[in-house]
Structure formats: structure tokens, C-alpha cells
Amino acid sequence: MTYSVGITGVGKYLPEKILTNQDLEKMVDTSDAWIVERTGIRTRHIAAPEQATSDLALEASLKALADAGAKPEELDMIIVATETPDYKYPSTACLLQAKLGARNAACFDLSAGCSGFVYAMGIGSQSIASGLYRKILIVGAETLSRILDWTDRNTCVLFGDGAGAAVLERVEEGYGILSLDLGADGTGGGHLIQPAGGSRNPATHETVDAHGHTVHMNGQEVFRFAARKMPAACKKVLQKAGMTIDDISLLVPHQANRRIIDNALTRLKIDPKRVWVNIEKYGNTSAACIPICLSEAWEAGRLKKGDNVILVAFGAGLTWAGALLKWAKESEVDTIG
Ligand code: UT7
Numbered sequence: 113m114t115y116s117v118g119i120t121g122v123g124k125y126l127p128e129k130i131l132t133n134q135d136l137e138k139m140v141d142t143s144d145a146w147i148v149e150r151t152g153i154r155t156r157h158i159a160a161p162e163q164a165t166s167d168l169a170l171e172a173s174l175k176a177l178a179d180a181g182a183k184p185e186e187l188d189m190i191i192v193a194t195e196t197p198d199y200k201y202p203s204t205a206c207l208l209q210a211k212l213g214a215r216n217a218a219c220f221d222l223s224a225g226c227s228g229f230v231y232a233m234g235i236g237s238q239s240i241a242s243g244l245y246r247k248i249l250i251v252g253a254e255t256l257s258r259i260l261d262w263t264d265r266n267t268c269v270l271f272g273d274g275a276g277a278a279v280l281e282r283v284e285e286g287y288g289i290l291s292l293d294l295g296a297d298g299t300g301g302g303h304l305i306q307p308a309g310g311s312r313n314p315a316t317h318e319t320v321d322a323h324g325h326t327v328h329m330n331g332q333e334v335f336r337f338a339a340r341k342m343p344a345a346c347k348k349v350l351q352k353a354g355m356t357i358d359d360i361s362l363l364v365p366h367q368a369n370r371r372i373i374d375n376a377l378t379r380l381k382i383d384p385k386r387v388w389v390n391i392e393k394y395g396n397t398s399a400a401c402i403p404i405c406l407s408e409a410w411e412a413g414r415l416k417k418g419d420n421v422i423l424v425a426f427g428a429g430l431t432w433a434g435a436l437l438k439w440a441k442e443s444e445v446d447t448i449g
Contacts, residue, residue, distance in 0.1 A: 117237040118288025118440035121279040123175025124407035126157040140265040152370025156272025156395035166207040168275035169253035180279035184214035188245035193228025193399040225427025228399035251277040252399035261326035272395035276403020287440035291352035300430035303330040343379040345434030366425035367391040367401040
């Protein structure tokens with residue numbers, strides 16, 4: 113038995129504190145001009161000292177549940193995509209379950225780097241399509257500021273904190289997720305890595321002194337991977353759904369670098385007006401980028417029932433993920449119209 117599955121509610125949360133490029137100029141040898149020209153980023157949000165990833169996830173989840181008209185106890189499963197969990201274990205999804213009071217939900221975290229939210233959508237949607245579950249909360253939440261090396265200008269200017277969430281449910285036949293392309297090339301794992309703190313290099317004074325618990329990235333290799341994989345994943349989901357790029361109302365790409373997004377747009381020959389970009393305000397929030405964009409686009413009235421939407425991401429692993437959805441939710445504008 114298989115059912116159509118789509119998003120019935122979205123929500124986002126960005127912590128209050130904003131860190132500007134000018135603030136970063138005082139911390140490392142960088143400039144606003146370099147950051148804007150090479151990445152498109154102007155500001156990013158930073159979690160307050162008392163906020164951890166599950167706190168950000170909670171705020172976004174409450175909004176997504178309210179948007180879907182769903183109660184926490186109705187949730188069958190919670191998947192949190194994150195590379196910055198509160199703890200190694202228990203999972204951030206379990207912590208979120210407790211905060212929400214979602215006592216009937218199975219919970220786990222998903223590690224697929226910045227592709228994590230779209231991976232969660234793939235796994236979650238299949239659990240509903242099969243008839244196993246009815247309501248699933250998927251979350252992308254990160255406090256990357258906690259694992260950045262604030263002395264490394266190559267990485268610390270790129271990332272921000274934030275969370276986005278969505279509720280997945282059965283939707284009208286023919287709507288919802290139409291095609292998926294999830295993939296990985298594990299041979300590139302070393303290009304984006306937090307080298308210490310796991311079983312390979314457990315935490316020691318030496319690993320801390322060597323900044324082993326922070327983000328290490330070969331930016332140019334990741335850039336090259338993204339430039340190839342983002343357009344390829346879009347083409348794959350279009351082909352699987354029997355559509356062309358002209359059928360797409362909105363493309364929501366992972367927000368890692370403005371130049372990577374522009375490169376993908378050129379290759380895909382899509383009008384930039386049909387692409388959601390907010391990297392200027394939030395930087396790269398990893399697994400949270402896509403649900404934050406979706407939530408923003410929904411709030412701005414840019415998603416109408418029947419719109420074809422592509423979500424596409426790449427990240428640590430190295431991973432990539434694409435999804436094509438026919439937006440299933442009636443907007444207030446649709447209802448009034
Ligand atoms: O979600 C996935 C996560 N990551 C990504 O998607 C990252 C993908 N990669 C990128 O976005 C880009 O490769 C970066 C933004 C990371 C770097 O841009 P780039 O154009 O590839 O710069 P580069 O690494 O080739 O560095 C060019 C120069 C270097 O100086 P020299 O060696 O030419 O003197 C860097 O040291 O720019 C220097 N540089 C900086 N200068 C000022 C690197 N970071 C900075 C900085 N401010 N923040």
C-alpha cells in the first residue's frame with residue numbers, strides 16, 4: 113500500500129544575536145568585502161550561551177506543529193538532522209520529544225551533513241507512504257557556532273545557527289513528494305570533517321589544543337563537488353518525475369555559498385526569480401538551511417498549492433540530496449482567492 117506524502121506545516125527559528133562581517137573583521141584577518149564577494153554572506157545568527165540545538169529545534173517545531181494543526185502526542189516519529197547535537201547521546205530527537213511531550217514518537221538523529229533535512233524527508237516520507245506511520249516531524253537544527261574555530265578565517269565566516277522544521281503527513285493523491293535523489297561519495301569524507309571527539313580520535317588535552325573538535329574543510333574540493341552534484345540532483349528528480357526545469361515554481365538550494373548557487377542556476381538555466389536565497393542574512397546553517405528557506409517562502413506567500421518545488425543540498429559525507437514536491441498545502445491566499 114502506498115500513499116502520497118507531503119508537508120503540512122513548516123516553521124523556523126533563528127537565535128536573536130546577529131554577528132556581522134564587521135564584527136568578524138575584529139576577530140580574524142578578514143574583510144566585509146572578501147566575505148560578501150566570495151560567499152554572499154553579510155550576517156549570521158548565533159545561539160545564546162544557554163541555547164543548545166534542541167532548544168532551537170523546539171522553537172521551530174512548535175511553529176511547524178501549529179502550522180500543521182497537529183498536536184505533539186499525534187507524532188509517530190521525530191527525525192532531527194544535525195551535525196551539532198546537544199550530546200553524542202541521547203539523540204537530540206529524544207531531547208526534543210521530551211520538550212514537546214511527543215510521547216508516542218520514535219526518535220533518532222540523522223547525520224548527512226547539510227543534506228540531512230532532505231534525507232530526513234526521504235526516510236520520513238517512506239514511513240508514511242508505506243502505511244506504517246501517519247505524522248512525522250522532521251527537523252534541521254544546528255548550533256555550528258559551538259564547533260567553529262574562531263581563529264580560522266577559512267571557516268568561521270561561513271556558518272550560522274538556526275533551525276527549521278516540517279510536519280509530514282498523507283496528502284491528496286498526486287501531491288507531495290514526487291521524486292527523490294539521495295546519494296553519497298564517502299571517498300570525499302576528509303574534505304569536511306570534525307576530526308576529534310569520536311572513536312578515531314577521542315577527546316584528549318592534545319585534541320583540544322590542536323583544534324580537533326572544530327570544523328575542518330577543504331573549501332575548494334567541497335565547492336567542486338557541490339558545483340557538479342547540485343545540478344545533477346535537480347536533473348535526476350526532474351527526470352524521475354517526468355518534468356523539466358520550466359515546470360518548477362521554486363528551487364530551494366542549500367545556502368553554502370552564493371557562487372555555488374549562481375553556478376547551479378546557470379547550469380540549470382532557471383530564472384533567478386524562481387530561486388530562494390537568504391544566505392546574505394543567515395550564512396550556512398547546514399541541515400537547517402532548507403527548512404528555514406521553505407518556512408520563509410511559505411510565510412512570504414511564495415508557495416501555492418500545486419506549485420512544483422525542488423529542494424537540493426550537499427554536505428559532509430560527502431552527501432547530496434534532491435527532492436521534488438508538488439506543494440500540497442492550501443495557503444491563506446489560495447483559500448481567500
Ligand atoms: O555546506 C557545505 C559546507 N561548505 C561549503 O559549501 C564550502 C564550499 N567552498 C566555498 O564556499 C569556498 O571554497 C570558500 C568560501 C570556503 C573559499 O573561497 P575560495 O574562493 O575557494 O577561496 P580560497 O580557499 O581559494 O582562498 C583564496 C584566498 C586565500 O588566500 P591566498 O592563499 O590566496 O593568499 C585564503 O587564505 O582567500 C583567503 N581567505 C580569506 N581572506 C579573507 C580565505 N578565507 C578568507 C577570509 N577573509 N575569511
